Amino acid sequence: MNFGALLRSRYAPCRIAIVVSFSMLPLGAVSAAGYRTPNFVVEAPTEALARKIGDAAEQYRHDLAVEWTGRPLPRWSSPCPITAQVRPGLGAGGATSFVFEKGEVFNWQMSIQGSEERVLDSVLPHEITHTIFASHFRRPLPRWADEGACTTVEHPVERARQHTLLIEFLTTGRGIAFPKMFAMREYPPDVLPLYSQGYSLARFLIERGGRHKFVAFVGAGLDSGDWARALSSHYGVSDPSSLQEVWLDWVRKGCPAPPASLAGPPARPVAGMQASATARGQSPDPLPAPPQPVPSQTAAIATPPRRSIYSLAAARSRVAGGSDPTRKPEARAERSVDSVP
Numbered sequence: 254m255n256f257g258a259l260l261r262s263r264y265a266p267c268r269i270a271i272v273v274s275f276s277m278l279p280l281g282a283v284s285a286a287g288y289r290t291p292n293f294v295v296e297a298p299t300e301a302l303a304r305k306i307g308d309a310a311e312q313y314r315h316d317l318a319v320e321w322t323g324r325p326l327p328r329w330s331s332p333c334p335i336t337a338q339v340r341p342g343l344g345a346g347g348a349t350s351f352v353f354e355k356g357e358v359f360n361w362q363m364s365i366q367g368s369e370e371r372v373l374d375s376v377l378p379h380e381i382t383h384t385i386f387a388s389h390f391r392r393p394l395p396r397w398a399d400e401g402a403c404t405t406v407e408h409p410v411e412r413a414r415q416h417t418l419l420i421e422f423l424t425t426g427r428g429i430a431f432p433k434m435f436a437m438r439e440y441p442p443d444v445l446p447l448y449s450q451g452y453s454l455a456r457f458l459i460e461r462g463g464r465h466k467f468v469a470f471v472g473a474g475l476d477s478g479d480w481a482r483a484l485s486s487h488y489g490v491s492d493p494s495s496l497q498e499v500w501l502d503w504v505r506k507g508c509p510a511p512p513a514s515l516a517g518p519p520a521r522p523v524a525g526m527q528a529s530a531t532a533r534g535q536s537p538d539p540l541p542a543p544p545q546p547v548p549s550q551t552a553a554i555a556t557p558p559r560r561s562i563y564s565l566a567a568a569r570s571r572v573a574g575g576s577d578p579t580r581k582p583e584a585r586a587e588r589s590v591d592s593v594p
């Protein structure tokens with residue numbers, strides 16, 4: 254299969270998917286299975302689970318903020334309510350919403366679900382990373398960068414699943430062309446490729462400069478709106494189209510590790526998770542080498558259909574403005590939905 258042609262052939266108009274409906278858990282209205290930490294109020298099936306999730310959330314919040322931005326986050330003015338459904342066999346997923354207004358972010362709300370293991374090792378760090386990015390950037394990120402980067406902190410099993418899905422999407426015409434993907438502010442109708450492609454690209458960039466550089470790159474792109482310039486200045490690639498070709502070539506070669514001269518600082522294991530680096534060979538043509546021509550034929554990689562744990566729940570609605578008459582028009586509600594249909 255020709256990945257490049259498939260990518261280009263699969264455009265879908267993106268649909269606005271801002272959800273501004275909130276079901277805030279009133280602070281203090283915590284059930285018997287509740288637990289409060291400085292930054293979170295957790296409601297979970299049991300006291301022990303609430304405590305475990307709350308402590309893990311604080312640990313992730315600290316460790317991942319340092320990992321991404323170099324410093325811990327200051328304490329939020331109001332804690333983030335977390336509602337957790339935990340039981341064996343429950344599909345893993347989560348949703349986090351918050352509001353941006355005048356450079357501030359607030360009205361946190363997080364819902365997580367899954368087995369205890371997956372909630373603690375994948376769903377929670379993923380959702381906490383959304384809150385770290387919201388607190389750091391104070392504005393919405395491109396969805397590919399947000400979901401992609403958040404997926405890089407999940408358990409290796411989940412990241413491997415995203416890679417499997419990626420190959421399936423690239424060989425079945427569901428890839429998203431990078432110029433389109435970079436312009437997306439919201440989730441596309443066919444959302445799963447955004448997750449797997451976003452994850453793969455975030456991993457590709459992080460392996461070539463580390464997480465701090467990735468955050469600096471996203472910040473530069475957000476500041477200027479000129480993603481080509483941000484790519485050029487941070488990664489030596491002229492624009493999203495060129496990056497697509499280099500990235501596709503890397504995927505086709507099995508995602509080899511970059512040479513040490515281009516690799517970022519080694520990822521520190523986060524709260525018991527494995528480092529993001531996995532055993533790979535050396536790349537013969539790492540960034541910023543010129544993009545290789547895409548062969549007309551690449552062996553198709555057949556994989557059975559699989560469902561991501563981070564697939565979107567069925568429909569997202571856009572609630573008309575005015576649900577909160579006190580909110581200024583520039584307030585923007587963000588919701589990252591990573592739940593299982």
Ligand SMILES: [Zn+2]
Nearest residue numbers: 400403589591
């Ligand atoms: Zn997410």
